[in-house]
Amino acid sequence: MSDAHYYQGLAKSMMFTIILVSFAPLLVVVLIAGYQYSVAYEEKVEAHLRELVLKHDQTIDSYLDEKMAEIRVLAKVIDLGRLATPEGIRALHDALTLGHGTDFVDLGLIDEHGIQVAYSGPFRLQGLDYSREPWFKAVREKTVHVSDVGLGMRGVPHFIIALRMRAEGREWVLRSTLDFIAFNRLVEDIRIGETGMAYIVNREGEFQTTPRRDMTAEAPFLRELARSLTGSADQVHGRAAMAVMDNPATGRETIFVTSPIKGGDWLMVYQQDTADAFATLNRSRDLAIGILFLGGLAITVMAFLMSRRMARKVERADAAKEILNEQVIEAGKLASVGELAAGIAHEINNPVAIMVEEAGWIQDLLEEGLSRDDNEREVQRALNQIRTQGGRCKEITHKLLSFARKIDPTVMSFDLNELVREIAELSGQRAKYANVVIETSLGDNIAPIEASPSEMQQVFLNLVNNAIDAMDPGGGDLDIITRQEGDTVLALVSDTGSGIPEANLSRIFDPFFTTKPVGKGTGLGLSIIYGIINKLGGTITVDSAVGRGTTFTISLPAGKNGGGDAPDGAGTPEA
Numbered sequence: 128m129s130d131a132h133y134y135q136g137l138a139k140s141m142m143f144t145i146i147l148v149s150f151a152p153l154l155v156v157v158l159i160a161g162y163q164y165s166v167a168y169e170e171k172v173e174a175h176l177r178e179l180v181l182k183h184d185q186t187i188d189s190y191l192d193e194k195m196a197e198i199r200v201l202a203k204v205i206d207l208g209r210l211a212t213p214e215g216i217r218a219l220h221d222a223l224t225l226g227h228g229t230d231f232v233d234l235g236l237i238d239e240h241g242i243q244v245a246y247s248g249p250f251r252l253q254g255l256d257y258s259r260e261p262w263f264k265a266v267r268e269k270t271v272h273v274s275d276v277g278l279g280m281r282g283v284p285h286f287i288i289a290l291r292m293r294a295e296g297r298e299w300v301l302r303s304t305l306d307f308i309a310f311n312r313l314v315e316d317i318r319i320g321e322t323g324m325a326y327i328v329n330r331e332g333e334f335q336t337t338p339r340r341d342m343t344a345e346a347p348f349l350r351e352l353a354r355s356l357t358g359s360a361d362q363v364h365g366r367a368a369m370a371v372m373d374n375p376a377t378g379r380e381t382i383f384v385t386s387p388i389k390g391g392d393w394l395m396v397y398q399q400d401t402a403d404a405f406a407t408l409n410r411s412r413d414l415a416i417g418i419l420f421l422g423g424l425a426i427t428v429m430a431f432l433m434s435r436r437m438a439r440k441v442e443r444a445d446a447a448k449e450i451l452n453e454q455v456i457e458a459g460k461l462a463s464v465g466e467l468a469a470g471i472a473h474e475i476n477n478p479v480a481i482m483v484e485e486a487g488w489i490q491d492l493l494e495e496g497l498s499r500d501d502n503e504r505e506v507q508r509a510l511n512q513i514r515t516q517g518g519r520c521k522e523i524t525h526k527l528l529s530f531a532r533k534i535d536p537t538v539m540s541f542d543l544n545e546l547v548r549e550i551a552e553l554s555g556q557r558a559k560y561a562n563v564v565i566e567t568s569l570g571d572n573i574a575p576i577e578a579s580p581s582e583m584q585q586v587f588l589n590l591v592n593n594a595i596d597a598m599d600p601g602g603g604d605l606d607i608i609t610r611q612e613g614d615t616v617l618a619l620v621s622d623t624g625s626g627i628p629e630a631n632l633s634r635i636f637d638p639f640f641t642t643k644p645v646g647k648g649t650g651l652g653l654s655i656i657y658g659i660i661n662k663l664g665g666t667i668t669v670d671s672a673v674g675r676g677t678t679f680t681i682s683l684p685a686g687k688n689g690g691g692d693a694p695d696g697a698g699t700p701e702a
Contacts, residue, residue, distance in 0.1 A: 146423075180397050263300065382398065485509040539580065554588065562602025568608045618680075621679075626674055664683075
């Protein structure tokens with residue numbers, strides 16, 4: 128994965144994390160608060176509708192009870208003989224009109240045969256036969272009866288209060304028609320929202336009041352509703368019952384609140400579309416969804432901007448860290464150069480001494496003269512020796528300068544065995560003074576590796592120097608082994624030194640961790656090695672025990688131009 132893709136993935140990961148951490152609590156709060164608000168609001172609407180219906184239920188029952196009570200009082204205080212005359216019943220009707228307005232539309236007295244013998248009112252109903260009317264049959268069984276609303280003989284909606292009386296051995300029925308318009312207005316006043324309305328139906332679902340709109344299509348449904356609610360627990364105990372169901376006439380979900388009146392003969396029904404009843408709740412829900420959407424959008428935008436900004440900061444920090452790592456590696460390399468200085472100086476001193484000696488011999492010959500052939504040949508030999516030793520010094524200093532130059536991080540394909548030989552030769556003089564014998568066992572047909580040669584040089588030089596330090600001053604054996612296993616090239620650096628305590632094994636790759644005395648080490652060598660190997664996609668492990676020595680194992684991916692697998696320990700040891 129390229130660096131650009133890595134930082135893009137990092138930005139996306141941070142963005143999704145910020146969105147999740149920020150949006151999840153908001154969503155939970157909105158859902159919980161919305162649910163609690165919905166439940167509370169629905170309970171409030173339900174309680175309000177029940178209370179509204181019960182209140183008007185009581186008002187209508189009180190209205191009917193009041194009218195029946197007034198008829199009873201009149202029947203007790205007025206002489207029936209006088210009431211049977213046109214003048215007497217007119218006087219009683221006028222008294223009712225004076226005291227109660229138009230509530231009592233008319234008044235009539237009917238004998239036991241159903242014939243209206245006396246009448247006062249706006250219609251011509253004198254002498255009519257009511258013996259076949261349902262209300263007349265009902266009042267013969269009851270003392271007082273309120274009829275259903277019907278057109279009757281007058282052709283207009285009305286309902287009747289009838290009172291059965293007994294006088295002079297005969298039964299009479301005092302009948303009064305109540306003002307339907309005033310009664311209907313009591314129910315029409317129950318109105319909430321755009322679709323809320325109330326009406327009264329009897330047990331058969333027939334309307335006893337006039338609804339605000341045409342309900343013809345809903346009549347069959349209302350009949351079924353009235354039958355299903357008649358005798359229910361709520362109706363029996365005089366409580367308002369609520370049901371939410373689809374209205375087949377409108378196709379919309381509707382709330383129905385019902386309550387019995389007139390002793391259960393009538394049913395007051397209040398209906399309202401749920402969308403209308405919960406309009407405020409729906410608006411609040413839409414508002415909450417809008418706020419949630421805007422909040423989520425704002426969180427997403429901020430997460431996008433913040434994640435990109437943080438990813439850029441991480442990228443800059445990584446770039447600065449990479450520069451610092453290169454500087455640390457360079458410093459570590461220079462420190463390694465210092466450790467090699469003593470051995471390099473001694474190695475250079477030998478050829479320089481030979482050159483000085485040969486130069487003195489030439490000078491002596493020059494003083495004697497070059498006339499003799501032997502002297503000329505001796506000068507030629509001395510010059511060749513000086514040239515040879517000068518080339519030797521040049522080669523030693525070239526290796527040292529090549530290692531000390533600034534690190535070139537360019538990755539290329541190279542032979543690991545060649546690099547190991549170079550490190551072994553470069554460290555040979557220092558190892559000789561520490562009584563350390565360096566041996567290499569390089570596998571055949573090792574595939575080239577893709578890495579920076581100078582960085583890998585730093586890796587092996589640090590490991591070799593650490594191994595020499597671990598065996599100083601007693602000396603020991605230092606083995607460098609290379610081999611290939613499948614697509615992996617292995618390099619093992621083993622020493623027979625004092626070993627590493629188990630407590631320190633987990634910390635040896637930490638920066639600035641060292642067990643060397645003050646001034647003998649920086650604690651950066653193994654940290655630099657770990658960083659280089661990890662950057663190449665490889666691994667480095669350590670196996671050590673106190674008194675047994677230490678083995679570092681480096682695993683690197685083989686390059687594209689791989690060689691064949693070599694058996695463990697293959698190759699000829701080199702001293």
